[in-house]
Amino acid sequence: MTEVATQSKKGETKPKNEKPKAVLRDDYEHPMEIYLRIERFPHIWCATCGIGTVLTAFISGLEKSKLDIEKVTVVSGIGCTGRTAGYLRLDSFHTTHGRAIPFATGLALGNPKLKVVVISGDGDLTAIGGNHFIHAARRNLDLTIICVNNFNYAMTGGQAGPTTPMEAIASTAPYGCYEYPFNLPFLAESSGAVFVARWTALHIRRLTNTIAEALLKPGFSFIEVICPCATLYARRNRLGDGLDLMRFYHDNAIIKHGANTREVDIEYQKQIIVGKFVDIDKPTFLQQRDRFLKNKLGNQFIPYKEPVS
Amino acid sequence: MKYWRVPFDRDKIDIPHGDIHINIDRCKGCSFCEEYCPRDVLKMSTNYNKKGYHYPDVIKQGECVNCCLCEMICPEFAIFCIESSKDTIQKGMKKGSNQEATS
């Protein structure tokens, strides 16, 4: 350790009188770097933004799920969270605003061997992409949706979105938001999702486990992650920085597995109910399709096969 | 996190031990790692990194139990733990002081 401590990143020796510090050793790189396009770092997210934390949870969850990473494809829409696809060293697609889910639908059906994950924001998935969201859930497509909810449109400067709680101030709600926000787990469950969970960026281990579980769950799985947005949401509402929001989650998040999703609304600066709410079994779109068509068409039915290169 | 008493089997348990590695220039100073390290191993430095952020310093070298929470919670991929080699741990344990484990 002493040797390590006296070496800086580039192997220069530090002045002797300086207190030894732990620094990056040349022979180690961050264990998650193999999953990252590290040449694109630093990423665009602000200091104390939680999206990077969700990304570490995703990577750890992916590792934990032991899926073949060659077969894992990540699709993102537009927005702060929309940039996640670009930082992951997986087959990754950065699509148009709101169309991540239909794009992912094409990938998942075009090659049923793929595990397609959509990581995007609340505005992208449930406002402009809301229709796609409910229909993908209804069809029970084999997709894992990770929705990072920071309560506003952060990329464009903190406008009010479908999840902005009443009273909260946003750039397009300068006197406070007066619309009813979405209760995303309820929306997902009522649309037909088979796996619904919510965590905050602070519940990092539980989130990791849930992501691993969701990746292995056939069908439409949905994870909402409440995430601090320091630069816009917290600043406008005078809530401090990302750390203050993390502390708020620490004090106000209540874990209730199996909670009725009807009752998990998020009100402005009130308790946040987190946990795994729904985990049911239901045939996926493809299972349903193949079984149904096989029954109806018998030998005439030729199952879809992904193309070979 | 503090124990209210020393566990009876403390000397038998192999407490994992980690080395913390920090990519100082990648840090954006959110201090999540400092806040949530269960052993209070980290403290934000008064120095600045290349970008002008305060980065964490390891203040209690031997205390890290390799839980990797800092690694998980860091949004910048700037900090990570690697389990120390067995020798170092045993040496530390024998002396009965975690502080000296890596000195």
Place this chain on the structure above:
Amino acid sequence: MKADPVGVAKGSYFMDGDHACAEGAIAAGCRFFAGYPITPSTEIAERIAERFPKVGGMFIQMEDELASMAAIIGAAWTGTKTMTVTSGPGFSLMMENIGLAVMMETPCVVVDVQRGGPSTGLPTLTGQADMMQARWGSHGDYELIALSPNSSQECFDLIITAFNLAEQWRVPVLFMMDECVGHMTEKVVIPDAYEITITPRKFYRGKKKDFKPYKFNGHTKIAPMVKAGDGYFFHITGLTHDERGYPLINAEAQQTNVQHLVDKINKNVDKISIVEEDNITDADVIVVSYGISSRVALKAVEFARKNGIKVGTLRLVTVWPFPEKRIKQLASQVKAFIIPEINMGQISLEIERCAAGQAPTILVPHAGGWVHDPKDIFQAIEEAVA
């Protein structure tokens, strides 16, 4: 490569353009379809829904046209040939992701069975008023390929060409039918599979670590593609990007990227463009038309020739990219161009631009709902030579 016999329903049929288009797509190797029902294109989706389970295809009816277009781009990146169909209002919705397909250089085919517009317009009656939308509908600068068939047989033949062009140039190809062509029932001959030539997807075969999804070397080479799930760990974005596919937000990157998108079509017009010419050499007047108007025009041309007027015809089989060079050549030879189209003047503008004052262009407009009266076209011809 020859067509897969599984998808080729060889024989002679009495079939409308929509059904022929569906059969053509299946013969061309299309195995992924996402669509949303809209008159007058529904027959294509219905035929595909019925046929796909029997040929190993994947049909999905999406929640809207935005989703349909996004889904076919996604599916195209799994290596399959994809198509969606729509009409006016749906075509407007698809514009967003047609731009994405252009930017991602994704081969796919979009069929627009045109009807009268604007807005809901004439859902069951014909129109040709989406021609400029096909070219300019999505935001930003881009070039793509648009074809316009005029018979059921051509719906079958030309959609195969559409798929081939999409693969060859890595570009979305628009198939601009109109309601009349879609619903007109005629004889269609579907040949043997070995008589149908298919351009297969060009896959990358080199080292994994050297793979780049794009090549911006002007108009000379189109980069081969890979499929998702093959371990290339590639990134594709709708943002301005470099050859690695990584976003790059600056003026130089924009210049390189957009120049490439435009050049690969613009500088290869000669290889892409298909026009059908008749009696051009001695013509005083040329009737330029496409789609169903080209068949109506024939009647007027026949009548004019009987009256001793030297009329030639030029039919735009590929409407975009526009055969600029050819029109310029002809403009110096002829007295006038007559352009009958079922809109208030779209392609005529393009001809006017290419003729550049060398020859007058006479538009015979029609607001839609029905085809021209050949008399109107004849009258325009007569006036042109008078």
